[in-house]
Amino acid sequence: MRKGWIVNGLAGGAVGIAALLGCKSAPPPAMTSEVAFVVIQPRKAALTTELPGRTAPYQVAEVRPQVNGLIQKRLFEEGTDVKEGAVLYQIDPVPYQAALDQAKATLAAAQANLPAIRARAERTKGLAEAKAVGQQEADEAQAAFLQAQAAVAAGKAAVSNAEFNLANTPIKAPIQGRAGKSSVTVGALVTAYQPASLVTVTRLDPIYVDVTQSSAELLRLRKRLEGGKLHSGDGARKAKLILEDGTPYQLEGRLQFRDVTVDPSTGAVTLRMVFPNPKQVLLPGMFVRAILEDGVDDQAILAPQQGISRDAKGNAIALVLDASNRIEQRIVNLDRALGDSWVVQSGLNAGDRLVVEGIQKVRPGMTVKAVPFAPAAQPAGAQK
The missing domain is CATH 2.40.30.170 (Efflux pump adaptor protein, beta barrel domain)
Incomplete structure (x- = not known):
């Protein structure tokens, strides 16, 4: 009686242990990974x-003198802005004023002689036609008239040259800009068109x-x-x-x-x-x-940078969801970064669902739970 009880007890315990072992070895139910996606939509960019x-x-002017002379004044401050036409230096104008006065006097003398010489040439020409004087005398009178005209023209040219020289004794800024360091001081002797500039003006x-x-x-x-x-x-x-x-x-x-x-x-x-x-x-x-x-x-394909990764060969890859929420890996060709997105040349199309969160938890071929990506809320008081 007691022996049968022991046997029955052992048999019941074995069944219980087997049941426990069977429950422990059963695999747990598989959990579906969750990912967030964005829908690729073309947009103007x-x-x-x-x-x-x-x-x-924009402009640089090296200021040089156009006449010889002594610098009398410097009329600007180094490092300040100057206007176009502003006088920067003044060369002693006295010699050039004297040369202009002399040229004007020479011109006046030539102009004073011209009427008399013209009248003599005209009279001599008429007398030569009437055979009252010889042709030689008429030719000489005409030559004297032409010489007088040339003297007047030369006098006018001399006056123009003297006026030009006098007008260039004030050295002016050719452009508007900022004056640099002056290379000369008052009392310096400068020469026309010298190699070294007096100052540089930069616009x-x-x-x-x-x-x-x-x-x-x-x-x-x-x-x-x-x-x-x-x-x-x-x-x-x-x-x-x-x-x-x-x-x-x-x-x-x-x-x-x-x-x-x-x-x-x-x-x-x-x-x-x-x-x-x-x-x-x-x-x-x-x-x-x-x-x-x-x-x-107008139809740019932009992919968030967080949705693009690189494989071991350096190729840009994207994970895309198909209609059954299965992960599909694609190699994409990127153009450039634009803000927080990549401009995609090929590999993604309008309407594709690009995985942007949970990429590390999934691999191609897996079926996942897909939810739309929700950007993190901006903290209160943050600037937009």
């Missing part, structure tokens, strides 16, 4: 290129920005414009600047011209832009980064 460059003065408003762009990039841009993928918007390529300290320049510029030759050592082309500079924040020689508008794409 202005495509830009960021290029390094330096500022250059800073507006100001040029010269940048370089690869010729290959220019060819790609031309193909896209000619193919209708891009258009030039309002026809003027606009430009913006980022200063050396990383701050944006507040005023907008425009592309003025593109050089017609390619630098063989760099394979780049120089582009020149012009920017307004009323406060003279930009100075010649500053390093800047120019953001140049290439064109407008």
Whole structure:
């Protein structure tokens, strides 16, 4: 009786243990990963290129004297703005005033003699026709008249030259701009058209920005414009600047011209832009980064940067959801960054659902739970 109880007890315990072991080895139910997606929709976008460059003065004038003489006065302060036509230096005008007075006197004497000589030539001509005087005398009278006319013309030229010299004793600014350091002082002797300039005047408003762009990039841009993928918007390529300290320049510029030759050592082309500079924040020689508008794409495919990753070979890849919420991996061809998005040339199409959150938890072929991406709420009081 007791022995049977023990056997039955052992059998019941074995069944219980087997049941427990069976429950423990059963796999837990699989959990479906959740991802967030955005729907790719074409939209109008202005495509830009960021290029390094330096500022250059809009106009530079090296001021030199046009006459010889001593500097009597300097009529400007170094480092200040001067207007076009403002007198910068005064050369001693006394010798040139005397030369002008002498030229005027010589001209007056030549003009005074001219009427009498003209009358004599006319009378002699009439008498020669009447055979009252010889032809030789008539010819001499006509020659004297022509000489008198030449003396008057020479006198007028001498007066004009003297007036020019006197007018250039005040040395004026040929352009509006900022005067630099003066190379001469009062009392210095200067010569006409000397090699060394007296002062340099630089116009800073507006100001040029010269940048370089690869010729290959220019060819790609031309193909896209000619193919209708891009258009030039309002026809003027606009430009913006980022200063050396990383701050944006507040005023907008425009592309003025593109050089017609390619630098063989760099394979780049120089582009020149012009920017307004009323406060003279930009100075010649500053390093800047120019953001140049290439064109407008009315049907640009933009993908959030967080939805694009790289594989081991460096290819840009995107994870896309099909109709069954299965993960599909695609290799995409990127053009450039635009804000927080990539401009996609190929690999994504309008209407595709691009995974932007949960990428690390999934792999191609997996079926997932998909929810629309909700951007994080902006903190209260944050600037928009």
